[in-house]
Amino acid sequence: MDQDTQKHAIDSLRDWSKWLIGVDFAAATGCVxxxxxxDPQGLARLFLVLAIAAFALSVLCAVILTRSLASVVxxxxxxxxxxxxxxxxxxRIxxxxxxxxxxxxxxxxxxxxGGxxxxxxxV
Known part of the structure; x- marks a missing residue:
């Protein structure tokens, strides 16, 4: 694996993370x-709140990863x-x-x- 291959892998992962940020943000916004x-009640409300949290954490991971990839380059x-x-x-970042x-x-x-x-x- 040479420098060009590493750079290509980083660029691909950065593009994936940017796409994921958009999808997660849209999904979380829809849930909100x-x-x-x-005003869902009971189990339906719990599923929505947990989905919002999962999408938000996914966005956070993607943002941290995207930022970290810049310094890795x-x-x-x-x-x-x-x-x-x-x-x-x-x-290791x-x-x-x-x-x-x-x-x-x-x-x-x-x-x-999504699950x-x-x-x-x-429900």
């Missing part, structure tokens, strides 16, 4: 509108202990958090929010 307008090429290029997903871990968290939270939204529809 339903929550305020329809400045450190290219990323190399391991032996000086060999390493995968960008394993790069702080407090033991890796790029891959943060990317996984944002998609898991988005999926959780909770479907749960609200079913």
């Amino acid at each position: 509108v339903v929550l305020q307008g329809g 400045e450190r290219l090429p990323l190399t391991g202990a032996e000086g060999q290029p390493v995968s960008t997903s394993g790069y 702080g407090a033991g958090v890796t790029i891959g871990g943060l990317a996984s968290a944002q998609i898991v939270l988005m999926t959780l929010g 909770l939204l479907i749960g609200w529809i079913v």
Whole structure:
């Protein structure tokens, strides 16, 4: 994996995170509108509140990741202990958090929010 490959991976992940921010924000906004307008009760309300929280946390992960990727680009090429290029997903951005871990968290939270939204529809 050379510097160009690492840069391409970072650019692709940044584009994905920007797209995810838009989708999550729209979904959370829709949930808030339903929550305020329809005044759901009981389990339906819980599903909506949890969906909003999951979408918001996904946006937060995506924002942190997008910001972190900008500083990672400045450190290219990323190399391991032996000086060999390493995968960008394993790069630690702080407090033991890796790029891959943060990317996984944002998609898991988005999926959780979508599942909770479907749960609200079913209930």
